[in-house]
Amino acid sequence: MMGPVLAACLLIILSTAWISQANGATCKKDGGVCTCNDQTKNVDCSYKELTAIPSNIPTDTDRLLLGSNKLSSLSAKAFHSLSSLTFLDLSYNQLQTLPAGVFDELKNLENLRIQQNQLxxxxxxxxxxxxxLDKLVLSDNQLKYLPPKVFDSxxxxxxxxxxxxKLQRLPNGVFDKLTSLNGLHxxxxxxRRVPEGAFDYLSSLSLVTLQSNPWDCSCRDILYLSNWIREKKGTVSNIEAAECDGGTKAVLEITEEEAAEDCVYPNTTTAIPTTIITTLASSNDDDIPELPVPQENFQKFLGYQEPDHLPTQPQCLMSISGYLGLMMFFVLISAAILYVIHFLKKA
Structure with a gap:
């Protein structure tokens, strides 16, 4: 009598195993997730509506194409077994952040494309x-700042x-180590400005695109950029296109008399959220006010969100006891059913 039940369970298990194997069969020629070329070591997983990176990508893969999918996050070890990669395309996805260490094993990578995401x-x-690395494409994202020394290696x-x-400011010296850079977009x-000396070490530059930024030509800080454009005009392409905010004048035409103000800009290079709620415990001057960072903001910054509701300790105990009681109930019911079946067989 238990034969059909066991057969059904076995069928479910085998089906699940088959589906898992099919999903993991990344590079098989029998309809796997991705298209692979054994000669070129090229794995093409683009346009597959993937929400996660497929498993079993060959470890000797040279080019991995994951563009035009629905990737919204990456595991910190997503590429740790793919140290042979020279080309990685993550463009046209929904990535909002990159985990620390995600590229640490890609010492041979020459081309990294992460454009058209939500970083x-x-x-x-x-x-x-x-x-x-030879080429890094981070365009068409929502970057508001760059960490100091982010490109130094x-x-x-x-x-x-x-x-x-949405870059508002560049860290001091952010391009200083990029002496081989030809193109900067x-x-x-x-x-509104660039730091003094921002481009001084870029001796190989042949193209820089600076247009469509609200360059503040009323502040002295703009004079470095204006003088640099004037000096490099004719040797670095496209730099003359930079215009003052409002498009009234080209940056290279600004004079010292026009840029007379000493402007102070807010620091926008820090990654820590600055929203703070000030709570005063009392009006006593001796009391120290608390300045807590809102927990939900901090968790969002870390890429982590708590469930909407966490039960208290008594509620947890009640939940555990409830589950145990339910399990005992099903065990007793099962035992009763088996006893009845056994009794009927004897009868």
Whole structure:
């Protein structure tokens, strides 16, 4: 009598195992998730509506294409077994953040494309191990700031795309180590100035896009950029397109008399949320006011959110006892059914 039940259970188990194997069969020629080329070591997983990176990607893969999917997050070890990668495409996804250490094993990577995502910030040191990187494309995201020294390890990079973001300010010395850089795209951000000496070490530059930024030509800080554009005009392409906020004048035409103000800009290079709720315990001057960071904001910054409701300790105990009682109930019912079946067989 238990034969059909066991058969059904076995069928479910086998079906689940088959589905798991099919999902994991990344590079098999029998209809796996991705298309693979054994000769070129190319794995193409693009346009598959993936929400997670497929398993079993061959460890000797050279080019991995994951663009135009629905990836919203990555595991910190997503690429740790793919140290042979030279090309990684994550463009046109829904990534909101990058976990620290996600690229740490990709020492041979030469081309990294993360454009057209929803990145708002970059972890400190996220590119530190990409010592062979030649091209980095971060354009068309929502980046508001860059961590200090975020590009310092990319000494071989020749192309850096940061256009179409929301950058308000650049950290001091952020490009100082990029002496091989040929192309730098900063167009369509919210930059009002660049730090003094921002481009001084970029001796290999041939193209810089600076247009569509609200350059503040009333402040002395703009004079470095204006003088640099004037000096490099004719040798670095496109720099003359930079215009003052409102489009009234080109940045290279600004004079010292026009840029007379000493402006102070807020620090926008920090990653920590600055929203603070001030709570005064009492009006006594001796009391120290508390300045707590809202927990929900802090958790969102860390990429973690608590459930809407966490039960208290008595509620937890009640829940546990309830589950145990329910399990005991089902055990007793099962025993009773088996006893009845046994009794009927004897009768």
């Amino acid at each position: 708002q910030a970059l972890p400190v040191g996220v590119f530190d191990h990409l010592v062979s 990319l000494t071989k990079i020749t192309y850096l795309g940061l256009g179409n973001n 900063l167009l369509n951000n919210q930059l």
